[in-house]
Amino acid sequence: MFTEAAEAPAAVERMLAGNAEIFAALGRRLREAPPELVLTCARGSSDHAATFAKYLIETRTGTPVASAAPSTASVYGVAPRLRRTLCLAVSQSGASPDLLATVDAAVRAGASVAALVNVADSPLGERADWLLPLHAGPERSVAATKSFIASLAALLQIVSAWTQDASDLGELPALLAQSWECDWSPLVEGLRDARGLYVLGRGLGLGAAQEAALKLKETSGLHAEAFSTAEVRHGPMALVGPDFPLLVFRQPDETAVGVETLAADAAARGTPVFVAGGAVPGAIALPTPDASAAATPLLQVQSFYRAAAQLAVARGFDPDRPPHLSKVTETV
Template sequence: MIANQDESRATLMAREAAEAPERCAAQIARNANLMREAGQRLRALAPPFVATLARGSSDQAAAFAKVLLETRAGMPTLSHAPSIGSLYKATSQRFKGVPLIAISQSGRSPDLIAAAADAQRQGALVVAIVNDEASPLAQMADICIPIHAGPETSVAATKSFIGTLVALAHLVAEWSEDAALLAALASVGDVLEAAVAADWTGAVPLLKDAGNMLVLGRGLTLPIAGEAALKFKETSSLHAEAFSIAEVAHGPMTLIGEGDPVLALGPIDAARTGLRERLEDFRARGAQVIAAGHPDDVVAATLALPGQWDVHPVLGAIAQIQSFYGVANALSLARGRNPDAPPHLAKVTRTL
């Protein structure tokens, strides 16, 4: 039995996700001076590259930062594995003068703290993006950027993930002096409110009995697809894997046959190239294609999801994960699970 809307909205996950628009609008205002100063400092630093440090959902946010930094600030960006610093104590001396963007909702994961400290020892500039300003990671950072999401009780991160994406977009906009993105961020609350209202739960019947699926994205939406796949695993015990729309034909496409579900989160910038043809390929295989994206790209979909296609591409990508959390919550309930307390998971993951 599929959960009704009242049941879906009763969960912590649903309530906390719905707080994101207001929290993000407030974040932009509260962080304005901090971000301006951080952008100036990073431009003056003129580093050769940038590194990110994160795990779980935060690592998907780090992948979002990579796309932003490389396309808008011209900064090559690598993912620094926490174990290099926490276990091996082998952080390269080439990190001297390099920003290390450490992302953690709690700021309390021991491996991230140890890895950030090892990089700082090598001369890295630690930029912490956290929800908990009193956390050890926040206290040790050279630049601390709070996301102001407020307490998040559900194990499944929602508003903190969205808030992190918004903070990263704000930081990169200031760093790269991207006037168009800065102007767009002023409307983030309205864009996310519209995304909350966009009903994606029509996808629940197509996913309720699924055992495996693919989630596709490209460019700005590939990290969104990664977060969606992670949430399917966490909250619905549904084995979902994220792939690039450009890469899925290099092998993974063979996994999909008659009746299998595919969720495509289409970008609305240059990365939408080839999306329509790829979705047509999946439909020709008999796949159940659920797609968000520009209307011209999703005409072949079994179910085209509502969205906003006349907004800045960065906000469009963030809006997709806001809308997705509604269907993830509803699907979890429809599959008889509790999205607030997935089995074997805790809010703070204490990896060593």
């Protein structure tokens, strides 16, 4: 996990260069024939990338984004109505039966398919109208890392080509390399003996929070739940206190003030609060390189992966071999 996560900057550099022509062509198509809906299809970490896609596409293009429920097609056999829809499928392996069933149903319903997939010659890749390889290379650790970062970067590249605005891409590989060197050791020490926590984000940062919570569960045996900072006050905050920490992802956009307010309120009540991307009174700051709001979640997840691998070892776990899990999950 540690070694593969460290390869993310190089993977993103390969992906951005290798897919430049296909992304440009997809961008032209999306401008000439804008979809009325984008339907995301994914599981696990890839579904967290789909959460990022929702906020990125909706805030940058105004096009509504919905998440497909794979069981609708794979179990219930329901045919959706998807004319003028782009089905955006995200997967590391491109092999899960329910993912493929959902894509097949979308095609029958009239949708076009763009596939962000690390295994380009997979069944998903064969079904795609727009094949967008992640170029992350083999990923042997059960916990996906560089493929997730590459998925987020690919989403940035899609929207950049769609809107003809490359400001979110910047020096992304160099910024990811810088993020890998950020010192998040206070998080490792703060969660070494923890039993559970919330991981919070909002908007573009919610997918990062979801991904971090999953990794803490699977690699460190921590009961971590992800919430939007807009939702956590509706009941879940009752658990927060000195023995129940918060890990908060903040990006520099319209959500920042609300995120900071919640973090400060929790810290004032004695809760251990760790904030990535900002200084909050009473909270422990986790450094993040300066970047656009859309690029910031990628950088924070990259820093988090290094800390997560170290935390797993500190808690006596092998982050490469989580119990009861396998690399490719084939859900029906």
